[in-house]
Amino acid sequence: MSIKVLLAEDMHMVRGALVALLDLEPDIDVVAEVADGNDIVPRALALRPDVAVIDIDLPGTDGLTAAAALRDELPGCRTLILTSLGRPGTFRRALAAGVRGFILKDAPPQQLAQAIRRVEKGERVVDPELAMAAWDSGDNPLTERETEVLRLAADGAEAAEIAARLYLSVGTVRNYLTSSVVKLGARNRLDAVRIAREAGWV
Structure with missing residues (x-):
């Protein structure tokens, strides 16, 4: 067969x-x-x-x-x-x-x-x-929610749009993005997206 x-x-x-x-x-x-x-x-x-x-x-x-x-x-x-x-x-x-x-x-x-x-x-x-x-590579340091927020940001969504899609406040979305930048040792949100993409996390 x-x-x-x-x-x-x-x-x-x-x-x-x-x-x-x-x-x-x-x-x-x-x-x-x-x-x-x-x-x-x-x-x-x-x-x-x-x-x-x-x-x-x-x-x-x-x-x-x-x-x-x-x-x-x-x-x-x-x-x-x-x-x-x-x-x-x-x-x-x-x-x-x-x-x-x-x-x-x-x-x-x-x-x-x-x-x-x-x-x-x-x-x-x-x-x-x-x-x-x-x-050999390390685990993704981001939480599931941080990863989800960063993935939407990587697609070009602004904080207000991400907040609406995930039923969060804009402030909470910004906190997740800031946390992602810190955890990844990035310079800013765009750098965090680049690091996460290169690692295959988003």
Whole structure:
């Protein structure tokens, strides 16, 4: 029986290339292609794929949030993250979301098909260098709420907009941002965003 795969990638050319690559494998069948993170769970529930190959940076719901939702709503579908962002913090967030595999887009093409087969069997597939970097890196010093506030700030939201979205006061949002700057040893909010992004925490 073929391994049924859902592929989530927003760049049309990259998605097409991946589908063409996987179509060469006799035991892998791409049953769905999506470009928006909001479509992952509904399509997966409709088609019941064995493996979901998901890019992290998607419009709508980001790949890691979609992976966590997929784990909760369709536990039989295993998730493989395919990304150009080989950051230890991102890798740790992927593990927390229940992802079974994490490989980089610049890996040799044959690694993707092999990773899909291994993930479908229940194995964990991780780029070894990335695993070592995650092992050596420190934990995210920010609280969950500080991370959430900084993530919205990284997307360009002002304090008032963040406050409205998270049902907080503007003063509380500013306190979270100030705390993030201090904890990260940053010069200002923009520097805090840069540090957190480079670490893969936002």
